[in-house]
Amino acid sequence: MARLRRSFFSRGAQLVAPELIGCTLVRTINSVRQAARIIETEAYVGPHDLASHASKGRTKRTETMFGPPGYAYVYLIYGMYHMLNIVTSVEGDPQAVLLRAALPLDNWSVDLSGPGKLARAFGVTLDDRGLDMTAGDFYVIKSLRDKPNIVITPRIGIDYAGEWKHAPLRFLETP
């Protein structure tokens, strides 16, 4: 087990997203270490990806995605839910991986079965925009042992994305 380094995130989101499946997301909240196994992710692959906020261009909101990899891209959706993404690729190329679901570890009793719930349980807010996920107390560790069984499907909730709504960029682990 080793903490994921910036070089891990310095690749295309389409490659990083499936590799995050089975990894462990860790954050220390109120001096308590909380950990969960990532079981669902989605890739947002660049400014040409109509499902990505970056397709609107570089704005104050999407600034983090255009920055260097390994940082948290957080935004609020529907006025009530925070979404947690990790920026990938290189600076100037806006790609990111959305963390959609996880399974709590270490007797942690929470429901992490959706992106809004996951962010809420990990205490993610807009204040966490630009947080460095390769340093500090919020990070991901790689599990070298198990090879998760991964299923690939189109992404969720992006009907506005035209042809891109069919793109197979959602990755989830099956039992």
Place this chain on the structure above:
DNA sequence: TATAAGATCGCCT
């Protein structure tokens, strides 16, 4: 300055 819409969830039937 004002307006519209969204990478969702939970409660209702």
Place this chain on the structure above:
DNA sequence: GGCGATCTTATAC
């Protein structure tokens, strides 16, 4: 299975 909550952001006047 359908709908309402609720607020940031982008875009338009």
